[in-house]
Amino acid sequence: MSRAVLDDVPTNEPLPSYLGTLTGKETNSIKEKIVLFRVKGPLPEDSISPDSSEALAQFSRITAALTDLLSLPETDELGLVRPARTSIESAQLTLFPLVQAGFVIPTPLDIGTDHDGAIRIVWENGPRSLELVVPYESDASAYFYHSEGDRYDLQRDLSMDATRKLLNWVRGPADPAR
Amino acid sequence: MQPESCSTGYVAPPILPADNLLRRMRESDVYADGRVKKAAFKPRKNGLDRDGLSVSVEDPQYRQQHRATFELPGKLTATIQVKAVYEIGLDVRPDPDPSDPRHALITGIPDLTLGEKEQLEAERFAELLARHASQYTFPEN
Numbered sequence: 163m164s165r166a167v168l169d170d171v172p173t174n175e176p177l178p179s180y181l182g183t184l185t186g187k188e189t190n191s192i193k194e195k196i197v198l199f200r201v202k203g204p205l206p207e208d209s210i211s212p213d214s215s216e217a218l219a220q221f222s223r224i225t226a227a228l229t230d231l232l233s234l235p236e237t238d239e240l241g242l243v244r245p246a247r248t249s250i251e252s253a254q255l256t257l258f259p260l261v262q263a264g265f266v267i268p269t270p271l272d273i274g275t276d277h278d279g280a281i282r283i284v285w286e287n288g289p290r291s292l293e294l295v296v297p298y299e300s301d302a303s304a305y306f307y308h309s310e311g312d313r314y315d316l317q318r319d320l321s322m323d324a325t326r327k328l329l330n331w332v333r334g335p336a337d338p339a340r
Numbered sequence: 341m342q343p344e345s346c347s348t349g350y351v352a353p354p355i356l357p358a359d360n361l362l363r364r365m366r367e368s369d370v371y372a373d374g375r376v377k378k379a380a381f382k383p384r385k386n387g388l389d390r391d392g393l394s395v396s397v398e399d400p401q402y403r404q405q406h407r408a409t410f411e412l413p414g415k416l417t418a419t420i421q422v423k424a425v426y427e428i429g430l431d432v433r434p435d436p437d438p439s440d441p442r443h444a445l446i447t448g449i450p451d452l453t454l455g456e457k458e459q460l461e462a463e464r465f466a467e468l469l470a471r472h473a474s475q476y477t478f479p480e481n
Contacts, residue, residue, distance in 0.1 A: 238414065240366060241384055274368050276379035278386075284377075291467070293378075307463045314467070316460045 214264040221261040227273040228253055228281065242279025242298055249281050249296045252304055256294065259322040260329070268333045285332045292332040308332070350441055352434040353399075357423040360398040361432065361444065362476055364410055365418050370475055376418050381469035383449055383462055392433065392445025393469075397422075398476075399442045407478050409440065419476035420469060428468045 234244040257267055272284040279298035284291070289310050296304040306317040306328055317324065365380035383389035396406055398419070410417045422432050430448040437443050446469070452462035 238366070239412075240364065240415075241386075243366075272371055272377070274377070274379070276382055277366075277384055278382075282377075282379065307460075307467075309464070309467060314460070314464050316456065316463065 214261070217261045217264050217266045220267050220269070221257060224257065224267065224270065224273065224283070225254060227270075231273070231275060231281065234275070241277035243275060245275050245279050245281045245296070246298050246300065248300045249279075249298055252300075253281050253283065253294065253296045256296075256304065256320050256325060260326055263322065263326075265326055265329075268329055285329070287332050287334075290332050292328055350436055350438075352436040352441060352444075355397055355422055355432050355434055355444060357421070357426065359422045360419050360476075361395040361422060361425065361446070362398055362406060362410060363393065363395045363418045363420070363473075365416050367414055367416050369418070370416060374475060376470045376473040376475065378463070378466040378470045380418050380466075380473065381446075382466040383452055385453060387451075387453065389449075390451055392435070392447040393449065394435075395432075395444050395446055396440055397434075397442040397444055402440070402442050403478065405440065406442075411478060417476040417478070418470075418473045420473040424472040425469070428465065428472065430465060430469075 228245075228250045231245050231250070232247065236242070236244045260267060268285050268287075270283050271286045272282070274282055276282055281294075281296040283294040285293075291309050293307045294304065295307060303318060304320060306320070306325075308315060308317070308328060308331070317328065363380060365376070369377045369380040371377060381393060383393060396402075396409070398406070425432055425446055430446055433445050433447050435443050435445045449465045450458035450461045452459045
């Protein structure tokens with residue numbers, strides 16, 4: 163997020179609910195929250211948006227869907243159903259730096275859990291599929307699984323830049339050179 | 341596939357490429373457009389699926405038995421043809437037991453707890469199995 167955009171955030175604006183569970187700390191404003199999550203170093207130029215409202219709105223929808231998973235039963239005959247609260251926070255923390263940068267996260271096809279209670283956020287665009295997997299266990303690292311045709315891979319790098327590249331990839335047109 | 345017997349002496353019929361396999365899944369294992377999710381075919385981390393993914397071979401003779409096992413609140417049934425499992429590069433092995441004489445296992449999926457490569461392959465096989473699967477509805481009779 164550019165300095166100009168950050169300065170435009172009203173100090174006294176009430177905090178939206180989607181930011182409430184991110185840190186566990188009480189803060190007074192959106193601006194403080196944004197500072198808390200500000201990534202170190204310069205942000206990529208192409209990720210800076212003059213208006214971050216759509217990015218925030220999309221993040222809000224994703225966060226709401228993640229929070230809804232907490233209302234699921236803990237287990238069933240097939241395994242864990244409800245994700246761990248720490249997994250939800252981890253998913254939020256993976257995506258929130260992009261929101262700070264004004265990046266509008268593509269609309270996921272699905273947000274749910276597998277039979278190990280891992281969160282799976284799925285994006286699809288034609289033959290391209292991308293999945294953010296956040297395991298139930300807090301000591302297990304999250305990863306992206308992505309595929310297109312016969313090509314598939316798993317990526318552990320969840321940095322903002324790497325995440326943004328994958329989301330741009332799944333959103334973008336087919337690239338035969340990839 | 342050779343017939344296999346269980347402890348009661350029952351000999352399971354051979355599994356044929358044209359046979360359909362049934363797998364239990366959650367209602368939430370289906371996308372809004374009806375496609376089956378990977379989650380329905382991903383081996384569990386706790387080792388329960390180390391020997392293979394649990395399935396039943398569709399068999400009119402055991403339909404009522406399967407219906408009682410599969411048609412439960414909040415659950416759905418996925419189906420995939422044995423031929424498709426072979427084409428993906430996996431195998432199907434009879435694993436009859438007294439409660440389900442047509443029980444079988446989809447085998448060949450690496451143990452995802454062993455390492456990064458195995459985890460990647462397990463994800464891929466789950467994706468391919470889900471892609472070839474569809475939701476199954478038991479016939480009325």
